[in-house]
Amino acid sequence: MKQTVRLFTVALIAGAVTLGGYKLLEKDDPVVLAAPQEETSFIPTNYTTNLSETNIDFTEAAEKTVHAVVHVKNTTISRQPTNIMEYFYGGGEPRAMVGAGSGVIITPDGYIVTNNHVIANAAQLEVTLNNNRTYEAKLIGTDAKSDIALIKIDSEEKLPFVPFGDSNELKIGEWVLAVGNPFNLTSTVTAGIVSAKARDLNEFDSNPQSFIQTDAAVNRGNSGGALVNIRGELVGINTAITSETGSYVGYSFAVPSNNTRKIIEDIMEYGDVQRGILGIQGRTLNSNIAQQLGLSETEGVIVGGIEDGSGAAKSGIKEGDIIKGLDGYKVGKFSDLAGYLGSKRPNDVVDVTIIRNGKEKVVPVTLIKLETVELEDLGLELRNANSEDLRRYGVTGGVKVNRALTRDMQRYDLAGILITKINDEPVNNVDDVKRVMNRRKAGDDIKLTFLDRDGDQNTFIFR
Known part of the structure; x- marks a missing residue:
């Protein structure tokens, strides 16, 4: 009997162990690494490959341009006073000074663009190429306002050059x-x-x-x-x-x-720069100006005035219009407008996007030529008067003060007055102004006869 009980107990324990082992195996067997597989599926295994494909390689651009960029040397001659008399009345020992800058060859026959301040007052210009060859350069023309100058060298062989982009x-x-x-x-x-x-x-x-x-x-x-x-x-x-x-x-x-x-x-x-203008006065919009004027727009150029006879006047642009674009390019500030128009010429037609009374419209405007001359001795910029100006003042010719170039002249508020004579000689346009001023001797007085905004004639003598 005892033997039977013992055998039964052993069998029971063995069965329990067997069943437990089976259950244990049954639990572990269906384990599937689903979650880890899903996580690993998000690992960017090709991340490094993507980066290498989008890396910017500058070597081709550098190779294309480095041989077409030149070294420009500008030799100027100045006189250093050696005594008090030379200091007050001029003179002294001539002294050569050398400045240096860069330039870009833009044509295979040797035209080079550089800055005006690089070649200013040059007595001699020297250009050295990337291969160390040196050439004497001649000045073709300059535009001080934009600080751009054009020079040229003569070479027997075609030169590397950089093409223009947009x-x-x-x-x-x-x-x-x-x-x-x-x-x-x-x-x-x-x-x-x-x-x-x-x-x-x-x-x-x-x-x-x-x-x-x-x-x-x-x-x-x-x-x-x-x-x-x-x-x-x-x-x-x-x-x-x-x-x-x-x-x-x-x-x-x-x-x-x-x-x-x-x-x-x-x-x-042409020998000089032909500037095309809309014929407006304007300023950049911002939150403060928009609030003062009760406008919802905070970007663009708000038109503050229209020049009579200009393309803007003929196209119907009005004071208070907000210019938002030119030929589809966004205008957010006045420099956007000025920069885009700087690439245009008189008689070009520009599509001007404006907002008027909350509604947007596109107005084609033909640019007019900005004809100006700067009187450096006076600190004034003059421009040709248009037919409306002449009719308003009842005269047949004259030039208008476009702006003051110096702070001293700004205090006189001369912008807009019509000058009819300089040194008692009639001036009908800026060419007449240039002619009169070229005949003037350095240090001579300048006499301006002009009509103020009320049409009254006045005379100023600048010494």
Whole structure:
């Protein structure tokens, strides 16, 4: 009996162990790694491959442009006074001073674009290519307002050159290269991105600027060099930096290629720059101005005045209209407008997008020619009077004061007056002004006879 009980107990334990083992195996067997598989399916196994495919390679753009960017040396002659008489009355020992900058070959026959300040007052211009060949250059023409100059060298062989790109198509954040000769280090290439477009460095100046801003390193000597996109196309001429130290601190500025191309084509064809204008006075909208005027728009250019006889007047643009675009390009501030028009010529037709009474419309405007002359001795810029001006004042000829160039002249509030005589000689247009001023001897008085805004005749003598 005891033997039977013992056997039964052993069998019971063995059965329990067997059943427990079976259950254990039954639990572990169907385990499926579903969750881990789903997690691993999100691992970006081809991440490295994607990065390599989107890496920007600058070598092709650098190779295309570095041989077409030149070193420009400008030799100027100045006189250093050696005694008190020479200090007050002029004279002294002539002394040669050498400045340096960069330039960009834009045609295979040797036309080179650079900055006006690189070649200013040059007695001799010397250009050194990337292969160390040196040429004497001649000045073709300049435009001080845009700081662009055109020079030329003569070579028996065709030269490498940089083709123009479309600066209007540049995007903020796009990669660009600055190619130039900073600190006499020839053939230097730096990379950056487009930080901003239509940047105006002189916000309160009546001559608005429109620069491409980039963070590509630009230093002294880079002036006049190339700003190119990754395809090796010229999109700007490096011109300026803002710095308390005089060296690069993170921002540099370039004249857009569309403006540059138009300026040099004008110089080559006409000898000077043909500027086309809408014929408006305006200012950039912002929140404060919009609130004062009760407007919902906070971007654009609000029209403050229309020039009689201009394209804007003939097309029906009115005071109070808000300009939002030109030919489909956005206008958020006045420098956007000025920059785009800087690439246009008189008689070009521009589609102007405006908002009037909350409704948007597109108005085609034919640009008129801005004909001006600067009287540096007076600090005034004059322009031709139009037929409406002459009819209003009852005269047959004259020139209007377009703007004051100096703070001293701004206090006289002469903008808009009509000058009829200079030094008692009638002036009917800016060409007459140039003729009279060219005959004037240095240091002579300047007598202006003009009609003020009320039509009264006045005379000023500037000594």
